[in-house]
Amino acid sequence: MKPHLLLTITFLLLFPLTANSNQPIDAQQYRANLLLNLSNRQLTNGQIQSALASLQESLRLYQIIGDRTGEATALFRLGDAYFTLGRYRTAINFYKQSLQLSQDFANQSIRVQILEHLSNTYINLGDEKLAKKYQEQATALKKEIGNPDREAAFLGNVGLDHDAATEYKQAIAFYSQQLTTAKANNNYQLQIDSLQNIAATYRKSGQYSQAITAYQQQLKLAQELSNNSLVILTFKQIAETYKTQGDFKAAIAFYQQQLKLTDKTQKTEVIKQLGRAYTFAKEYDKAIELYEEQLNSAKANKDNYTQGTALNNLAFVYLNSNKLDDAKAILETSIKNWTSLRLELGNTIDYAVEQSNTYRLLQQVLITQNQPEAALEVSEQSSIMAFLQLLGMRLVSEPKDNNLKIAPKAINLPTVTDIQKIAKEQKATLVKYSIIPDDGLYIWVIQSTGKITFRKVKLTPENTFNSVNSIPEIVASIPNYLGVNSQDNQGKKLVNPLLQLHQLLIKPIADLLPESPTAQVIFIPQDELWFVPFPALVDISGKYLIEKHPISTVPAIQILKLAKEQRGRTGGSKFVVVGNPTMPKIAHAINQAPQPLPQLINSEQEALAVADFFKTKALIGSQATKAAILPLLPKAKIIHLATYSILDDIKRQGIPGGIALAGENNGLLTASEILNLYNQPKGKRLRAKLAFISAGETGQGSMGNGVLSLSLALMTSGVPSVIVSQWAATDTPTSVLTTEFYRQLKQKPNKAQALQKAMLATMKQYPNPKYWSGFNLIGEIH
Numbered sequence: 001m002k003p004h005l006l007l008t009i010t011f012l013l014l015f016p017l018t019a020n021s022n023q024p025i026d027a028q029q030y031r032a033n034l035l036l037n038l039s040n041r042q043l044t045n046g047q048i049q050s051a052l053a054s055l056q057e058s059l060r061l062y063q064i065i066g067d068r069t070g071e072a073t074a075l076f077r078l079g080d081a082y083f084t085l086g087r088y089r090t091a092i093n094f095y096k097q098s099l100q101l102s103q104d105f106a107n108q109s110i111r112v113q114i115l116e117h118l119s120n121t122y123i124n125l126g127d128e129k130l131a132k133k134y135q136e137q138a139t140a141l142k143k144e145i146g147n148p149d150r151e152a153a154f155l156g157n158v159g160l161d162h163d164a165a166t167e168y169k170q171a172i173a174f175y176s177q178q179l180t181t182a183k184a185n186n187n188y189q190l191q192i193d194s195l196q197n198i199a200a201t202y203r204k205s206g207q208y209s210q211a212i213t214a215y216q217q218q219l220k221l222a223q224e225l226s227n228n229s230l231v232i233l234t235f236k237q238i239a240e241t242y243k244t245q246g247d248f249k250a251a252i253a254f255y256q257q258q259l260k261l262t263d264k265t266q267k268t269e270v271i272k273q274l275g276r277a278y279t280f281a282k283e284y285d286k287a288i289e290l291y292e293e294q295l296n297s298a299k300a301n302k303d304n305y306t307q308g309t310a311l312n313n314l315a316f317v318y319l320n321s322n323k324l325d326d327a328k329a330i331l332e333t334s335i336k337n338w339t340s341l342r343l344e345l346g347n348t349i350d351y352a353v354e355q356s357n358t359y360r361l362l363q364q365v366l367i368t369q370n371q372p373e374a375a376l377e378v379s380e381q382s383s384i385m386a387f388l389q390l391l392g393m394r395l396v397s398e399p400k401d402n403n404l405k406i407a408p409k410a411i412n413l414p415t416v417t418d419i420q421k422i423a424k425e426q427k428a429t430l431v432k433y434s435i436i437p438d439d440g441l442y443i444w445v446i447q448s449t450g451k452i453t454f455r456k457v458k459l460t461p462e463n464t465f466n467s468v469n470s471i472p473e474i475v476a477s478i479p480n481y482l483g484v485n486s487q488d489n490q491g492k493k494l495v496n497p498l499l500q501l502h503q504l505l506i507k508p509i510a511d512l513l514p515e516s517p518t519a520q521v522i523f524i525p526q527d528e529l530w531f532v533p534f535p536a537l538v539d540i541s542g543k544y545l546i547e548k549h550p551i552s553t554v555p556a557i558q559i560l561k562l563a564k565e566q567r568g569r570t571g572g573s574k575f576v577v578v579g580n581p582t583m584p585k586i587a588h589a590i591n592q593a594p595q596p597l598p599q600l601i602n603s604e605q606e607a608l609a610v611a612d613f614f615k616t617k618a619l620i621g622s623q624a625t626k627a628a629i630l631p632l633l634p635k636a637k638i639i640h641l642a643t644y645s646i647l648d649d650i651k652r653q654g655i656p657g658g659i660a661l662a663g664e665n666n667g668l669l670t671a672s673e674i675l676n677l678y679n680q681p682k683g684k685r686l687r688a689k690l691a692f693i694s695a696g697e698t699g700q701g702s703m704g705n706g707v708l709s710l711s712l713a714l715m716t717s718g719v720p721s722v723i724v725s726q727w728a729a730t731d732t733p734t735s736v737l738t739t740e741f742y743r744q745l746k747q748k749p750n751k752a753q754a755l756q757k758a759m760l761a762t763m764k765q766y767p768n769p770k771y772w773s774g775f776n777l778i779g780e781i782h
Contacts, residue, residue: 032061032070039077043084048599051081072101076114079121084598088121095121112138123161126483132161152181152190159197168205172198188225192218199237208245212238232261239273248281268294268309275313279320287317305349308337312354315361324365331362342389343402352389356382356527364439372454373416376444379434381413383524383556390709391675391716405679408716410562420450422560428520428781429513430557433505433529435471441504445512446557448519455508472528474500482770484727498769502537505529506545513549520752520781521549524557530708531726535759536773544769546759550752552777555708559715563780566720572637572687575614579607579642581624584660584667586646597660603642603695606735610640613742625662626669634677634684638742639691642734645710645724657709659693671713678717686718690751693724694734694775711778720780721751727774737762737772752781 035058042051055078062070079094099114115138122131135158159174175197182190195218202211215238222230239254255274262270271294278287291313298306311334318327338355341347359382366375387407388394394404395412414422423430423446430446441457459471477497506513513521523534534553535546545551554560580603585594604620611618619628624643633639644660646668657671677686691714711722723741725734740761744754755777762772 028061028065029067029070032058032065032067032074035061036070036074036077039081043077043081048081048085049601052078055081068101072098072110075101076117079114079117083117083121083124088125091121092118112141115141119161123164126480128161128164132158135161149185149187149190152178152185152187152194155181156190156193156197159194159201163197163201163204168201171201175201188221191221192230195221199241203241203244208241211241215241228261232258235261236270236273239277243273243277243280248277251277252281252283268306272309272313275317279317284317284321288314291317304337304341304344305351305354308334308341308351308358309354311337312357312361315358315365319361319365319368324369327365328362328369331358331365334358335362338385339398342385343394343399343404352386355385355389359385360434360436363434363442364436367439367442367454367456372444373452375442376419376432376452376454377414377416379432379442379444379526380419380557382434383526384411384413384558387411387556387559387712391671391712405675408562408565410565411558414558416452419446419557420452422557423448424450425564426520426522426560428522430522430524431509431513432524432557433526435526435529437470441471443505443509445509447512448514453509453512457504457508459504471501471504474504475528475531478531478533479727479770482768484770484774496538498533498536498538499540501532502539502545505532505534506537507539517548518753519549521551522560523551523553524555525553530555533726533769533773533776535756535775536769544763544773546756546773550750550756550781552752552779552781554778555712559712559779563715563720566715566718567689567780567782569718570637570687570689570720572635572689574632574635575611575616575638575640576629576632576636576688577607577611577614577616577618577640577642578624578629578661579610579618579620580604581620581643581660581662581667582622583644584663586660586668597644600643600695602733602735605733606694606738607640607642609735609739610642610742613739614638622662626667627663629661630669633686633688634680636686636688639688639719640738641691641693642695642738643693644695645693645707657707657713659710671709674710674713674717678713686714688719690721690723691719692738693722694738695725707776715779722778723751723755724776724778725774726776727770733766733771736765737775750781751777 035054039051039054039058042048042054055074059071059074059078062068062074075094075098079091079098082088082091082094095114095118099111099118102110102114115134119131119134119138122128122134139155139158155174155178159171159178162168162171162174175194179191179194179198182188182194195214199211199214199218202208202214215234219231219234219238222234235254235258239251239258242248242251242254252274255270255277259267259270259274271290275287275290278284278290291310295307295310295314298304298310311330315327315330315334318324318330335358338351338358341349341351359378362378363375363382366372366378388411391407392404393407393411394400394402395407396409397412419430427448429448430444432444432446434442436442439456440459443455443457445453445455447453474497481497525532530553534551535544537545539545554563580600583597583599585596607618607620641659646658646660658668659670661667661669674686677684693710707724707726711724714722737758741754741758744757745751748754755775759772759775763769766772
């Protein structure tokens with residue numbers, strides 16, 4: 001991920017506004033200063049359009065009275081405002097005007113800040129060459145000004161820029177300069193930072209011995225400073241580097257040193273990695289002894305979480321030593337352990353990652369035993385268990401003595417026969433994915449006839465056109481490649497991640513997909529694959545997947561059964577349309593001050609267009625409160641929300657996800673609150689045929705959990721189909737796609753085909769996939 005993708009803007013006056021503060025300020029000067037200060041508050045509150053008006057007027061006044069300092073400040077702030085709107089080229093124009101005006105100012109630190117902001121803006125545009133140019137100018141200027149610590153920090157930032165561009169030699173050179181400067185000034189933290197970066201860059205470029213040398217310097221410094229936490233971290237980093245290099249005995253030695261120093265409460269992960277090093281070194285007995293000791297200790301302490309982790313660890317050893325039946329038996333015990341933990345009254349432990357690891361290992365065992373259909377059952381069971389854990393639910397068949405909600409009867413642990421029946425009922429091709437970190441990508445294709453075919457794909461340069469570490473790494477690069485937060489896509493990239501993902505996800509099964517352009521394909525992604533815009537996956541000839549098939553997704557095959565049942569219960573008559581609410585203030589972290597979400601001007605236009613199509617009134621701005629909207633939802637036929645979906649569990653209600661509505665302190669409709677509608681009397685439940693959340697996600701939550709929990713909460717509460725946007729791009733003209741979708745849906749009530757046609761129509765006007773491919777249909781297509 002590239003650094004500095006967002007500007008840190010301090011809304012204080014950077015420059016003095018009068019040449020001599022002892023002189024009286026005339027009326028125009030006073031008004032210009034007042035407007036400039038007002039614009040700072042407006043920017044802080046997210047009132048961007050008002051801030052632009054204030055800044056333009058203050059700029060006009062400063063030009064009239066000849067205040068070049070004030071003029072430069074106003075230009076600088078205009079650049080910041082347009083940066084916030086994602087209009088980067090306009091921002092650059094204002095920054096450059098401010099830079100030109102300030103070249104003769106006595107206080108040259110002003111220019112450093114402008115240069116830094118220019119560098120950040122060019123990074124967002126994907127022009128790394130110009131970004132580096134302006135960052136290097138800022139560094140050189142700061143060096144002249146003479147702040148050694150800031151100089152060292154700037155050198156590190158330039159190194160990060162080179163690092164992001166995979167220019168590892170240049171990056172290391174700048175990190176080394178940073179280290180030299182930090183040593184000369186006895187700045188230990190910057191020494192540590194530079195050594196961390198040097199070592200990490202050597203590792204990325206495959207120069208492991210040089211990386212270890214840098215880590216050894218870091219270890220020596222940590223020991224001199226008696227920094228125990230850094231010593232432990234460095235032992236871990238050295239061990240990981242040796243393991244990557246294939247020197248497992250050296251890795252074992254450093255993991256052992258890490259384990260000795262690690263606090264008892266933090267030992268679980270160290271034990272896991274030490275045992276894996278033993279396993280890779282084929283010292284299976286030592287790995288088993290270590291993990292059995294961990295298991296026995298967890299049993300004695302009645303620690304279910306660590307028991308499950310230890311069982312996974314043991315299964316890993318047995319799998320790698322080819323004792324497959326032993327591994328299978330242990331993993332089945334581990335599954336029972338996770339179920340027990342979920343049903344435990346008052347449990348607050350987040351065990352999702354380790355539970356998922358159990359199911360992955362069991363799939364790997366079954367595939368090794370040539371049982372792909374049994375592995376498919378396990379993969380689907382894993383998806384159902386993730387659903388239950390995410391929403392705090394239990395199956396109808398499970399014990400009642402806990403606070404868990406009962407899942408709909410349609411949700412159960414399906415057999416292969418159940419899966420085949422669903423595919424036949426849907427008259428669609430189902431494609432189920434499972435990422436197995438140690439074995440590649442598993443793909444099952446269930447055709448509308450019920451026939452099941454399994455394929456396994458390895459992450460090789462032949463499949464990805466270059467060397468990548470993981471599928472999540474490719475997925476994470478998509479928004480930046482498309483320029484989701486800028487007006488341009490990043491076409492200078494050597495490899496298109498959408499092409500890479502097509503090679504991995506689609507090409508290996510292309511012969512199994514339907515030939516008819518109207519035949520439905522339903523993808524069942526897992527984890528990071530939830531962030532894949534399947535419509536935009538592109539083949540080697542440049543043809544997008546949406547041009548070949550109508551597409552929808554579900555988090556589990558069994559959800560299709562639930563969606564079909566919910567379709568039979570729909571019956572609302574109203575159209576509820578919301579657009580660009582007066583955004584609430586939210587804090588994305590504990591102890592962080594709440595900040596207003598950015599306004600969505602295009603979403604307001606979209607809501608007005610959709611409301612006009614349905615001949616109804618849109619709730620806009622301060623009208624779009626939760627108090628106004630919540631009573632309308634049970635009566636709705638269509639729910640269209642042109643606002644943010646939130647990733648995080650902002651209100652700490654146990655379920656991530658929410659919808660941004662108007663109201664500073666009560667402006668979030670959370671997934672937990674939506675799920676509560678599931679238990680309401682009939683007249684208060686949701687009966688809408690479709691919920692469309694069009695503005696995308698914002699937040700720091702677990703990848704995909706926010707959109708998943710929102711979608712699943714809506715579907716569980718009665719809505720059979722949900723369309724969500726995978727990203728929040730403030731400059732996206734969504735009204736074109738959404739109105740075309742509803743027009744197509746009115747002509748033929750097939751949501752997948754309507755969305756396909758809307759995407760194809762939008763593509764003609766806006767070719768960049770960021771404008772049309774992020775919309776994801778989840779659930780029922782009819």
